[in-house]
Amino acid sequence: MDVIVIGGGIAGVATAYHLRAAGHRVCVVERHATVAQGATYGQGGTVLPTPLDVWFGPTFMASRHSAKNGVIAKTGFNGPARQFVKQLAGLQEPQAFARQYALLRPLIESSREAMADVEARFGLEFEQASGLLYLVRAAHEWEQSAAALDLLRQFEVPHHVMTPAECAAFEHAVPTEPAFAAAVLFEHERTANCPLFTKLLKQVLDAQGGVQFMPGCEVSTIRLENGRASVELAPREPASRSREIEVIGADAVVVAAGYGSLALLERAGLRLPLYPLRLHALVAPIAHEECVPHVAMVDAVKRVGVSRMNQRLRIAGGAVLQSAGQIDKPLGDAVTKEALALLGQATHDWMPGAARISAALPWEGVKLLSPDGLPVIGNAVHPRLFVNAGHGPAGWGLACGAGKLVAELVSGQTPALAEDTLAALRPQRFQ
Numbered sequence: 254m255d256v257i258v259i260g261g262g263i264a265g266v267a268t269a270y271h272l273r274a275a276g277h278r279v280c281v282v283e284r285h286a287t288v289a290q291g292a293t294y295g296q297g298g299t300v301l302p303t304p305l306d307v308w309f310g311p312t313f314m315a316s317r318h319s320a321k322n323g324v325i326a327k328t329g330f331n332g333p334a335r336q337f338v339k340q341l342a343g344l345q346e347p348q349a350f351a352r353q354y355a356l357l358r359p360l361i362e363s364s365r366e367a368m369a370d371v372e373a374r375f376g377l378e379f380e381q382a383s384g385l386l387y388l389v390r391a392a393h394e395w396e397q398s399a400a401a402l403d404l405l406r407q408f409e410v411p412h413h414v415m416t417p418a419e420c421a422a423f424e425h426a427v428p429t430e431p432a433f434a435a436a437v438l439f440e441h442e443r444t445a446n447c448p449l450f451t452k453l454l455k456q457v458l459d460a461q462g463g464v465q466f467m468p469g470c471e472v473s474t475i476r477l478e479n480g481r482a483s484v485e486l487a488p489r490e491p492a493s494r495s496r497e498i499e500v501i502g503a504d505a506v507v508v509a510a511g512y513g514s515l516a517l518l519e520r521a522g523l524r525l526p527l528y529p530l531r532l533h534a535l536v537a538p539i540a541h542e543e544c545v546p547h548v549a550m551v552d553a554v555k556r557v558g559v560s561r562m563n564q565r566l567r568i569a570g571g572a573v574l575q576s577a578g579q580i581d582k583p584l585g586d587a588v589t590k591e592a593l594a595l596l597g598q599a600t601h602d603w604m605p606g607a608a609r610i611s612a613a614l615p616w617e618g619v620k621l622l623s624p625d626g627l628p629v630i631g632n633a634v635h636p637r638l639f640v641n642a643g644h645g646p647a648g649w650g651l652a653c654g655a656g657k658l659v660a661e662l663v664s665g666q667t668p669a670l671a672e673d674t675l676a677a678l679r680p681q682r683f684q
């Protein structure tokens with residue numbers, strides 16, 4: 254089949270890879286000049302989510318203060334945003350949290366296998382590093398993490414719970430003053446450079462053939478007609494407006510356009526209740542080598558992750574929840590400063606002296622969160638239209654598994670994932 258993938262982020266490129274592996278001819282349409290320029294560019298490095306860092310569950314926004322929960326609710330925060338937070342708050346209840354995580358878990362495992370397969374086949378090097386240390390400051394926050402710890406045990410995820418003293422013995426960069434509650438070490442979990450992986454995977458596809466990349470092209474509309482699907486491209490330059498509209502036809506279209514998926518799908522007749530969340534990242538030069546931890550760290554409650562990539566530290570977090578209608582407008586200096594200050598403070602708190610924050614490069618981007626914590630993957634609206642979006646904070650790790658699932662669905666194969674997980678991922682679940 255001929256398949257168009259809209260979006261050249263990690264979701265789109267991983268989908269193209271799996272579609273090609275399944276024998277299809279693929280065209281990836283990306284509005285930027287190259288791949289990995291959207292949310293994929295700013296990712297924090299954590300490859301696969303654990304119950305401690307999914308963006309739902311008992312610890313998510315448990316405190317109303319941004320300095321404590323890491324999410325800045327911008328004033329003017331409107332009705333739909335409040336409604337969205339209310340829905341996510343429903344997943345703070347441990348059983349609801351466990352249920353959703355159990356549905357996500359098969360996709361996590363499938364992604365782990367799919368990524369290992371790509372690594373083994375092509376020997377890709379994308380700054381992979383092992384070890385993730387989750388740190389929890391206050392005793393009551395540690396208590397709120399109990400449901401996540403139960404899930405780790407239930408799913409037999411290898412981890413070590415550490416007292417502050419054990420943590421300091423393992424990782425000298427972590428100060429024991431002021432006191433903190435506990436740490437959880439995942440020795441086998443990984444961090445890696447997602448934009449680099451995306452670009453390397455594109456190179457693999459370029460070399461193999463069968464996948465055409467169309468950079469600098471924006472899809473304006475998806476057309477769905479009887480047995481075919483096609484996409485209309487927006488005029489590339491204002492001067493070309495008078496020319497005929499460029500249309501590319503295919504047997505199937507996959508929307509993997511990150512935040513851009515919402516508008517495209519809405520025009521195609523599918524309104525998804527995904528919510529755009531702005532996130533920040535700092536890429537800081539290392540200040541003092543001896544202060545840099547040898548594993549990546551995550552402030553588990555403020556949701557700030559710090560991972561080392563060569564001679565830089567990538568610090569990600571500083572979420573801003575605002576009215577969805579404001580998301581395309583500049584955030585404003587005061588809120589940007591507040592978000593970046595959260596990143597700088599978390600780095601200073603957990604690894605003082607490691608990063609030169611004053612020389613860090615800031616970045617901001619938008620990721621899509623879903624109200625039930627799970628991404629949206631599946632067929633929708635028309636037999637030829639497929640969706641792969643809404644991975645929230647875990648798009649890096651889930652991309653390979655999600656791409657494989659889309660390829661199975663497009664090919665008409667029975668997916669390897671269990672039916673309850675497939676149903677929990679389907680776009681129709683919101684209707």
Ligand SMILES: Cc1cc2nc3c(=O)[nH]c(=O)nc-3n(C[C@H](O)[C@H](O)[C@H](O)COP(=O)(O)OP(=O)(O)OC[C@H]3O[C@@H](n4cnc5c(N)ncnc54)[C@H](O)[C@@H]3O)c2cc1C
Binds near residue numbers: 291570
């Ligand atoms: C600061 C930050 C930190 C993060 N940290 C992590 C982490 O540690 N671990 C993790 O797993 N995930 C993390 N994430 C989430 C992860 O980065 C995203 O889930 C993932 O990159 C989403 O990939 P995507 O391909 O769906 O979206 P994107 O990367 O946004 O790609 C979508 C692409 O579609 C293109 N596009 C949109 N509309 C159109 C159109 N109409 N026509 C043509 N092209 C279009 C865009 O230009 C873009 O390139 C983080 C995200 C952010 C912002």
